[in-house]
Amino acid sequence: MVKASVLGASGGIGQPLSLLLAISPLVDELSLYDVVNTPGVGADLSHINGTAKVTAYLPEGGAGLEKALTGCDIVVIPAGIPRKPGMTRDDLFKINAGIVRDLATGVAKYCPKAFVLIISNPVNSTVPIAAEVLKSHNVFDPTRLFGVTSLDVVRASTFVADVVGGDRTKYKIPVVGGHSGETIVPLLSQISPKVDIPADKLEALVNRIQFGGDEVVKAKDGAGSATLSMAYAGFKFAEALLRAGNNETGIVEPTYIYLPGVPGGKEIQDTVGGLEFFAVPVELGPNGAVRATNPLVKVSDYEEKLLEKCYEGLKGNIAKGVEFIATQSSKL
Ligand SMILES: NC(=O)C1=CN([C@@H]2O[C@H](COP(=O)(O)OP(=O)(O)OC[C@H]3O[C@@H](n4cnc5c(N)ncnc54)[C@H](O)[C@@H]3O)[C@@H](O)[C@H]2O)C=CC1
Numbered sequence: 452m453v454k455a456s457v458l459g460a461s462g463g464i465g466q467p468l469s470l471l472l473a474i475s476p477l478v479d480e481l482s483l484y485d486v487v488n489t490p491g492v493g494a495d496l497s498h499i500n501g502t503a504k505v506t507a508y509l510p511e512g513g514a515g516l517e518k519a520l521t522g523c524d525i526v527v528i529p530a531g532i533p534r535k536p537g538m539t540r541d542d543l544f545k546i547n548a549g550i551v552r553d554l555a556t557g558v559a560k561y562c563p564k565a566f567v568l569i570i571s572n573p574v575n576s577t578v579p580i581a582a583e584v585l586k587s588h589n590v591f592d593p594t595r596l597f598g599v600t601s602l603d604v605v606r607a608s609t610f611v612a613d614v615v616g617g618d619r620t621k622y623k624i625p626v627v628g629g630h631s632g633e634t635i636v637p638l639l640s641q642i643s644p645k646v647d648i649p650a651d652k653l654e655a656l657v658n659r660i661q662f663g664g665d666e667v668v669k670a671k672d673g674a675g676s677a678t679l680s681m682a683y684a685g686f687k688f689a690e691a692l693l694r695a696g697n698n699e700t701g702i703v704e705p706t707y708i709y710l711p712g713v714p715g716g717k718e719i720q721d722t723v724g725g726l727e728f729f730a731v732p733v734e735l736g737p738n739g740a741v742r743a744t745n746p747l748v749k750v751s752d753y754e755e756k757l758l759e760k761c762y763e764g765l766k767g768n769i770a771k772g773v774e775f776i777a778t779q780s781s782k783l
């Protein structure tokens with residue numbers, strides 16, 4: 452029996468992501484939670500003759516979150532406001548930090564052993580926030596907390612194929628670092644299958660992967676950011692974890708993790724200037740992260756320069772999340 456929950460289920464990401472989970476044969480029960488509209492979204496999804504039983508909750512003064520989370524094996528969190536043109540992901544911190552704090556508190560209380568997948572931006576800071584909340588409740592297991600960076604990986608393969616052609620479903624590119632602008636570092640020198648990216652196209656390609664989110668924000672023109680591609684990418688990551696949970700082996704996905712707590716992570720931490728959180732390809736197993744792999748040992752000179760900028764940006768983003776929770780003890 453696998454129970455999954457989506458927190459922020461009525462939103463632009465939450466609805467299509469819930470649809471994908473509701474029709475997945477890997478999910479037996481899907482609980483939807485949001486501050487608005489879950490009765491409608493839940494009634495709608497519950498008519499699908501898939502394997503998952505769908506339940507839906509509003510806050511109900513705290514009881515709704517408890518019911519949504521109790522017994523959960525996997526919790527996906529896309530709750531929070533999205534960007535409008537002219538905003539950075541960091542501009543979302545003010546509102547989304549408190550939302551992630553409260554939802555992570557719910558996880559700590561009602562399903563402390565669940566896998567937790569954070570989509571809410573700024574991911575670079577919201578994952579440290581969730582980690583600090585779980586730590587404060589003495590239930591932090593770093594092998595079960597994941598910042599979802601899969602959309603960067605999805606975009607990387609699509610945009611590479613736009614430049615060099617070939618089957619875009621086949622390109623695998625380790626995208627490391629964080630999830631905003633220059634903290635997103637695609638290691639195109641390690642693309643598989645190997646392709647030659649023309650030198651005069653490299654910089655624009657890297658820039659497109661780093662700022663792909665801006666393309667959607669601009670095109671939506673005030674109506675939000677990526678939702679459908681994010682639901683696809685978020686589901687892909689959740690599905691990878693559920694497949695690993697079914698003892699499927701050899702599953703490796705890039706994700707933003709707490710390096711010191713995942714096997715293989717300390718060695719990576721030493722190469723990234725001591726940063727505690729960083730996205731790398733991670734091998735997944737029935738209990739979550741099994742091993743962080745280190746693609747940083749063979750980067751090009753150009754990628755080394757990108758990484759320097761990434762470290763600088765991430766350092767501040769991580770500290771901001773950790774410091775926020777240090778001031779919130781009464782709210783945890
Ligand atoms: N990690 C990634 O790659 C990506 C992350 N995002 C982020 O995902 C977040 C959600 O984006 P959208 O779905 O487009 O926004 P949206 O505004 O359409 O949906 C957000 C939902 O969260 C709900 N919500 C707000 N406070 C809540 C709370 N305390 N508890 C439960 N639900 C709550 C809202 O009612 C709304 O239904 C944004 O922060 C966005 O920046 C978006 C795209 C990619």
Ligand SMILES: O=C([O-])CC(=O)C(=O)O
Pocket residue numbers: 533534540572602663664665667668676677
């Ligand atoms: O750009 C945004 O704000 C949403 C996001 O994280 C993405 O699309 O990668």
